[in-house]
Amino acid sequence: MSPVNQAKNAEAFLEDTVHEEHLDKLLWTLRMRRDAAARQVPEWEELRTLASEIKEHTLSNLSHYLIEFEAKAIANGITVHWARDAHEHNQIVYDLLVERQISTLVKSKSMLTEECELRPFLETRNIRVIETDLGERIQQLDDQPPAHIVGPAIHKTTRDVANLFAKNYGSDPKNDDPAYLAGVMRENTRPEILNAHVGMTGANFLVAETGGIVVATNEGNAELSAHTPPLHVVSAGIEKLVPNMESLAVFIRLLARSATGDAITQYTSTFRGPREGAAMHVILVDNGRSSRLGLERFWHSLKCIRCAACMNTCPVYRRSGGLSYGSTYMGPIGIIMMPTFDVRRYSELPFSSTLNGSCTNVCPVKIDIHEQIYGWREVMEEKGQIQTVKKQAMKVADKVLSNSALYQIATATVSTALDALPHFAIYNKLNAWGKHRDVPEAAAETFHEWYKNHRLKGNEVLEI
């Protein structure tokens, strides 16, 4: 598959100024709310350090904690499955449904099931899948993947949702009051949940010490999906482990504050085992995680707790929209995770960043995101993924810039200086600069020439 052209997708997104402004404003508000929430916690930076250290410790001892979790979960009456990859994961879910002759699955939001492409897998096998998270359901009805890992439909306006619900549910297209729209959603999904035989959730954390599964939501749909049907299936990546309840508390304090600026999500539920007469299964999914853990430069992305603070603060994401990345995970964290899934397809993503570093500063688990983006650029070169035209331009630039005589010739104002520098800096695409901005004018005299003309004594020569 050819690489995702994020820049081109972003350009298309920018043409629609209504949605671009909507997204930028909304996400910047979240960033401001995050700052305000962090201000309320004097030990905020210590919490970030602690969270980072707990994740590094857990990931460094992952096999130990996985085995501990499995033993506790089994003791609690949970059936534990291990899935090496997306296909194994999807097959396990499918088998659980088929064994019970069930053809409808209700599920709450889970980025892992998106990563595994569970929905299309089941749908082609005649299973109906009903998303119960409002944003995820909106995206499902619109046949789009999530555009943001916390708010899947965050790029849509209430008008968009009113139209979409009118088309799918026959509601009033003119009424875009959020409370009304949430009511429409509730009326339509609640019966699905009540009639469901299998409910699926993701997991925000797995607690090794207790075998507990922690899910944080604002809508309560995960709780409904887990508690109503007789079978609760949990999909969880193996990096979701924390050692114990004490360490869990550190992450609970950071997660919602980083994501939305709330002190805590509306619901933070710990599922420790099946309720009376019901069953509970957990699927522990690798899907590339253990090999990422082996990447010396990039394993830190496994610390991610999916708060999306990096997306909210990212000036490129806010002006591109999440769909422009053409990937399950988007924005700064997506840039450093996606190439581990497919280096060719996501080879351009590391260039969709100004390396400004704001993402690193807001990350609650202190992933050095912008440094890893820089690192991935080098990997793309090593793996031969950099476009030939760029590579050629850089070769020419290096030749000129490593040789002072050539540099003087290229920059001398008697030659076409206007051509010269943008050539070094921005290779063969001067017109791309000029599309929305004026091109800088070369001075009548370079600094080098000025120095030669004004500062050198008669017998000194600046020329090489």
Add this chain to the structure above:
Amino acid sequence: MEIALMIPCYIDVFYPQVGIATLELLERLGVDVVYPKEQTCCGQPMANSGCYDEARATEDHCARVFGSFEYVVIPSGSCTHHIRNKFTAAADSPEKDNLSRNTYDLVEFLHDVLKVREFPWATFEHRVAFHTSCSAIRGLNMTSMTERVHDPVFSKPKALLSGVRGVQFVDFDRVDECCGFGGTFSVTEEAVAAKMGYDKLASMQKASPDCIVSSDMSCLMHLQGCARRQRQDIPFLHVAQILNGVSL
């Protein structure tokens, strides 16, 4: 004190007046300034693009030209950040280590090494919108960062400009959001880059500044490109020009 002056390639060609102001300012402060004539570039445009191999010869050249000085001063946070923190393409050598250790952005050099706070020869009775580059903020810690909400608020370039009679700073929204330049990003992702530039300008313009000032001309080259396209003729100045006594 003897220092070597490094003039970034884009300042050499497009903004020689910034190089001249830097040189004159350092001389006013009693510094003996050497301008090594063989200098070209720090290698950042290539390294920043992932083209590590293509940055090597340029970085080697830079290390050869500047590696023996006690201080190297550059009127650019972005080149300084590259040489101090990202100078990995060049072959290991004592010159390379020296250069990485001894390179300062002009603002850092004035603020931290010379510790100068007064610029009595300069008067600048204007409203200034000050833009700090991301390299200077998060790469060199030249200002506090808005994400780090518990850190004390400070700005080294503003501390220097406060020593110029008449300078008045205007406040604007999203003060440390990236302007969208980002090196080759400004071309490879030109639509987003330009939008970020226009947003930055609009945010500054709301505060009615008389001029836009930075310690990085690369950000200003981008913002000026946006402003000129909108037929705005607001002046763009490097901090060195104001400290050296420029008038509008």
